[in-house]
């Protein structure tokens with residue numbers, strides 16, 4: 001069907017269905033690309049105790065990190081959160097059977113919502129603090145050191161509120177030269193490195209720290225490992241902002257992204273050879289602390305994780321290192337390995353809920369599963385992987401605009417490619433769709449996507 005006819009049909013379907021038109025958000029800005037010019041890769045100033053240094057900075061009178069610091073702004077922030085983030089559609093599904101249907105005949109669409117989905121309290125808290133900063137300091141320049149969290153709509157909202165994003169450069173650095181003493185700097189939900197904390201403290205800026213407390217909990221675990229002279233094995237992705245921040249609080253670390261990499265390291269512990277050492281240093285060159293020597297630094301290890309990794313995989317990695325230490329050092333293995341559970345509950349319950357959805361005998365009724373969440377969001381990617389690995393059809397979109405009037409959808413594949421699928425929805429039958437969303441995705445954005453999908457289905461499915 002020519003696109004102008006679809007556009008008309010969409011408008012007609014909108015009226016007929018009684019659905020409100022999807023909220024028109026500001027057109028997404030072009031993604032922030034790394035500029036070619038040189039940036040600054042900050043090095044942390046050496047300190048005797050990183051934990052004490054972090055606490056010293058956080059206790060500064062210009063460092064704010066709790067709702068209590070923004071009491072006067074709370075009412076207006078809550079109003080904005082309600083208007084921008086909440087969804088009456090999802091709330092009513094949650095209050096009922098988690099299912100709802102729209103349209104009739106072949107245009108009918110039924111949505112089945114996962115029992116746990118969507119924005120976690122840590123992300124919500126982070127947005128509230130960032131918005132509070134924009135309310136409290138209307139006349140100051142405000143910067144953020146990274147995306148607040150991995151959701152394009154949320155980041156655009158902050159940009160609209162006047163927050164400037166510190167530019168990243170192709171060499172892995174950031175352009176901090178735009179930040180001046182007296183400005184306000186917001187630290188994102190993933191946290192910031194010790195070097196950045198020191199830099200802004202030295203400059204005398206006002207800092208609003210929105211780091212999720214679950215991330216801080218991991219840093220507290222790292223502090224204990226450092227105190228025991230242990231190397232931290234981080235289950236995480238070395239380029240992820242949270243993992244980078246966590247690594248900065250370690251004395252020595254090595255980062256493994258999955259059980260295969262953990263097995264690689266454990267094989268070396270059990271069977272070290274000069275060739276194996278060279279290969280290990282090359283393989284983990286970007287994922288280890290400076291001066292890392294596997295013969296020295298793998299003798300005593302503790303486990304930590306990026307909060308959004310698979311809990312079961314983190315546990316398996318922990319068990320693997322524990323057994324490896326028992327085998328290598330049977331005399332005193334208990335002094336050479338330590339692990340605490342630091343996977344955040346929000347991540348885990350969303351993973352469990354999508355697992356339940358695909359294990360339910362009624363899963364075969366579903367035409368596909370729609371996952372809404374940022375394309376860079378690690379926890380959202382895991383919500384895609386679970387049904388995909390179980391052989392289900394999944395579409396991962398990052399916002400409602402991915403659902404297009406020409407019956408195509410822009411979605412992200414598991415390998416990271418963002419592709420267009422044409423002739424997406426079938427016109428000749430009703431549909432049943434499973435729905436979930438990542439921990440940094442506001443419910444309102446999910447509702448926006450579902451409404452677009454209903455309107456599209458009504459436009460392409462001829463009336464019976």
Ligand code: SF4
Pocket residue numbers: 120121122123189212213214215307308344345346347379439
């Ligand atoms: S997913 Fe967990 S760690 Fe991440 S922001 Fe939410 S509560 Fe915090």
